[in-house]
Amino acid sequence: MADHTLDAKGLNCPLPILKARKALKDVPDNGTLEILATDPGSVADFEAFCRQTGNELVEHSENDGIYQFLIKKTA
Amino acid sequence: MSAEEKSMSIIVTKGSLDWAYPPFILATTAAAMGLPVTLFFTFYGLPLLLKDLKLQVTAAGNPAMKMPMMGMHMGLPNLLTAIPGVDAGCSVMMKNLIKKKGVASIEELREMAVEAEVRMIACQMTMDLFEYDKKDMIEGIDIGGAATYIECATQADINLFI
Numbered sequence: 628m629a630d631h632t633l634d635a636k637g638l639n640c641p642l643p644i645l646k647a648r649k650a651l652k653d654v655p656d657n658g659t660l661e662i663l664a665t666d667p668g669s670v671a672d673f674e675a676f677c678r679q680t681g682n683e684l685v686e687h688s689e690n691d692g693i694y695q696f697l698i699k700k701t702a
Numbered sequence: 703m704s705a706e707e708k709s710m711s712i713i714v715t716k717g718s719l720d721w722a723y724p725p726f727i728l729a730t731t732a733a734a735m736g737l738p739v740t741l742f743f744t745f746y747g748l749p750l751l752l753k754d755l756k757l758q759v760t761a762a763g764n765p766a767m768k769m770p771m772m773g774m775h776m777g778l779p780n781l782l783t784a785i786p787g788v789d790a791g792c793s794v795m796m797k798n799l800i801k802k803k804g805v806a807s808i809e810e811l812r813e814m815a816v817e818a819e820v821r822m823i824a825c826q827m828t829m830d831l832f833e834y835d836k837k838d839m840i841e842g843i844d845i846g847g848a849a850t851y852i853e854c855a856t857q858a859d860i861n862l863f864i
Contacts, residue, residue: 639803641730641731644731645731676735
């Protein structure tokens, strides 16, 4: 179970990233943030976001048009 | 690679609804990714700093502009784009699309840019030239000129002109 969940469904670029950045502020160090999104571009974007910021993209999956990401706050 | 070592600047020269998107999207995203960002608003980009945004698309300036309509993409013949009311109509359509597709409004992105401490510089020369007053602009902006921008650009890793 993630420490926080962000529902970014229905939001388009760059809102899922911007809202995730904000949500990460409330996540404790080494805690996790789960993000739900419907933007197909968010897959590449969350990978890039995590590489650049030094946070860890633990897993991501897609189910019925809903993309789920789990980010561990390591930065 | 540390994000803290990288920074970005953008010269913002266009102030229509469509052209306002790239600088604000890139600025907010770069800030979210840990980069200090500076936006320099000059010429027609300057009104993007006004408290009261009245943004429109200009069909006449975008001959390739097509919008989804009745299952296809429709553009306007160049001649029709000059008719009064066409820009206003296109702008309403565009704003409806933006809402429907979950795209942020420029007002929303600008607010997020302010929150993310994106540095925004209004070009002093443009303010004089087009008679804009600082009191009509949003709080927290800097005023500067070419040298102010150049100093910032020499230190930035990414310098864009939009």
